[in-house]
Amino acid sequence: MSDLYQRDLAAIAGVEKLRFFPLAVIEGEGCWLVEAGGRRLLDLSGTWTASGLGHGHPAVAEAVTRAVARPPGAGALSSAFPDSVGLAEELLAIVPGGGERRVYLGHAGSDANDVALRACRRAGGRRRVLAFRHGYHGGLGVALGASGVHVDAGAPADPDTSFLHYPDPLRPHNGDAETVVAAALAEAEIELSAGDAACLIVEPILSDGGLVVPPDGFLAALHELCVRHGVPLICDEVKMGLGRPGLLHAFQHDGVVPDLVTFGKALGGGLPLSAAVGPAEILDSPPASALLTTAGNPVCAAAGRAVLRTLVAERLPEAAASAGARLLAGLRQIAAGSGPGGPDAAERIGDVRGRGLAIGVDLVTGTGSLQRDPALARKVVYRAWQLGAVVYYVGGNVLEVTPPLVITESEVDRAVAILGEAIADAVHGKVTDEEVAAYAGW
Structure with missing residues (x-):
């Protein structure tokens, strides 16, 4: 945990916090955020869509x-x-x-x-x-x-x-x-x-x-x-x-x-x-x-x-439609078992849905089940952060994928790779209950 995040814990009121992992960022550009210490993270939330044009648009x-x-x-x-x-x-x-x-x-x-x-x-x-x-x-x-x-x-x-x-x-x-x-x-x-x-x-x-x-x-x-x-x-x-x-x-x-x-x-x-x-x-x-x-x-x-x-x-609605189609296709490949994460990721995805760059990945307890899996969602977003991406969940179990509208094709492909790996890793127990215990999320 960075010193900046520890200072945040000591100074900022908890009533305004919705935290999923110890994210402490010092700057951003386009679809990327930079943590204290210099690590770059692909932003797949866009600050809950508030950074629709990305960070620092000219x-x-x-x-x-x-x-x-x-x-x-x-x-x-x-x-x-x-x-x-x-x-x-x-x-x-x-x-x-x-x-x-x-x-x-x-x-x-x-x-x-x-x-x-x-x-x-x-x-x-x-x-x-x-x-x-x-x-x-x-x-x-x-x-x-x-x-x-x-x-x-x-x-x-x-x-x-x-x-x-x-x-x-x-x-x-x-x-x-x-x-x-x-x-x-x-x-x-x-x-x-x-x-x-x-x-x-x-x-x-x-x-x-x-x-x-x-x-x-x-x-x-x-x-x-x-x-x-x-x-x-x-x-x-x-x-x-x-x-x-x-x-x-x-x-x-x-x-x-x-x-x-x-x-x-x-x-x-x-x-x-x-x-x-x-x-x-x-x-x-x-x-x-x-x-x-x-x-x-x-x-x-x-x-x-x-x-x-x-x-x-910049015709960003059209860009969102194009990038969203690519992102949706990549995430549906994961759900079908032919994308990153393999069968282990696929069996825990109940649905992938969306329009443009508003996409949800619905995490469930197993193949053929529609039972929501909030515990898995908490670990997936935490693991995605460890792997270099910022994504949150909504509705208890749905990964909300809403990157800035300026996301490129290569960044879309990177997002798919990270999310597939994060789901599989969480299924394999690479994130413990103790690691996520401090981050209540919703």
Whole structure:
């Protein structure tokens, strides 16, 4: 354990830590991180997708350097800045939608979702929020109480939130993969028919709940239900949007135009920045009801504008689709027993799924079993770190593979090799219970 990590243990509050191994990094470039001591690690998380353009992208570095040199204040609370206004205008230009719309600028996906949920309650005069089990929308306020991941972990649910089943083709809640979408939509229909829903919030891919990819058409059918019942649909693109799924927006996979869309993580290029885009009638009033002093600050806003320009200029959604296809194919080779790790790795993979560079490797207790194996997941990510890669797990047992969108073919191949070896090594007992005991993960 490095001295830097030991200092972290003594100084940084545990309430903000989600640790899987003693990672202590001093710098990064592209898809690589450098530990204290100089070891290079291939980043297959992208800081939970926040580093979507990789680490130290020149466009972001230039924009931030310019903005920080002569900043026109520190936030957009009581004044207008060129970059905050420009960022909002550019978001309105790239997010589909009609009518008069506005953009809320914040610091993280948590506050963007919280503001969107509260604004829907105020605008419609209804309080009930419809969300999905095992979903994640934030770590504060209404967003926390509407996050199934937090509720699963013991946090109090928002008293006016109802949780629906997300359609999981691998482990259908109704026991039938063929009818799981119909069952989920029927449940949503019942809740929407009650007439008291302020909004429905959904992730286009259930990320922290286990990287669950819903069947094609689910989001479109859900949107149709919301339109029929006059309930705003909030699409949470914080983690899975902005190029990651092989499209600029994840909701485009089903051809949907949500009422509100929330962004975070990758939007800031590594800096704290979030946004909610939606109707003016929802986001405009009452004034001063969502205040953050440094929200819309010129430095983060400049970074956000650089991110949006780079996504388009470098065709990163298309790059994510191509790299994701290669990565998915390589991981499925492992699952088939013909890739790195051999049969020992293959027998512990229950599924490999994803869109673009949002990929999940579902670890199970054995061949033919769908029983989740959290103990194996803890050891696999630890072993991957030992072998030179950073990857985490979600949903208890699913490796979440979300590298920066700038990953190259050779880096994809390196990722496949490390993950296959890590799974096999963990199966063979090369990581002990004692080694991972200090790293609780989720």
